[in-house]
Amino acid sequence: MITLIGKELAKKGTSFIFQGPADECETCRFETTCIGSLKVGRKYTITEVKDSELKCPIHAEEKVVPIEVELADIEMLLDSKKVFEGSYFNYEKPICTIKDCKYHHLCFPDGLISEDKVSIAKDLRESPDDCQMGLSLKKILARF
Structure with missing residues (x-):
């Protein structure tokens, strides 16, 4: 999908999480092209950077460039019994009472929402062996 991003951020392979539009976007004539296809909370990876520039008052240098993005692959931890490359599952946030766990960002990865159907790409x-909940986990690459 095509979107726009600040010129200084437009690098192939860069990933970002769309946090939502700025107030200024509501009156911009490029709103549909820029943010119309992006979903809040989703993680995207830039796959191509185009050569043109447009003016945008909210970015540094006041310039944006068109880019192609796709939903990003997401590293996460999953119950080791469920890890089979190529299989699909519906993501559910795990039940965890440990707030300061060093694996929190992998058990609750940015870019995934409950009920998302993803595949185990890799x-x-x-396998972290020190889960404070005593779970047997494996690190995977999840793909939409």
């Missing part, structure tokens, strides 16, 4: 062959 078993990353990493």
Whole structure:
């Protein structure tokens, strides 16, 4: 999908999480092209940067460039019994009472929302052995 991003941020391979539009976007003539196809809370990866520039008052240098993005692959931890490359699952936030866990960002990854259907693109062959909840987990790469 095509969107716009600040010129200084437009680098192939860069990932970002769309946090929502700025107030100034509501009256911008490029609103539909820029943010119309993006979903709040989703993680995107830039796959191509175009050569043109447009004016935009909210970005540094007041310039944006068109880019192509796709939903990003997401590293996460999953119950090791469910890890089979190529299989699909509906993401559910795990039940965890540990607030300061060093794996929190992998158990509750940015970009995924409960009930998202994703595939296990790759078993990353990493298994933390110190889950404070005592769970057997494996690190995977999830793909939409």
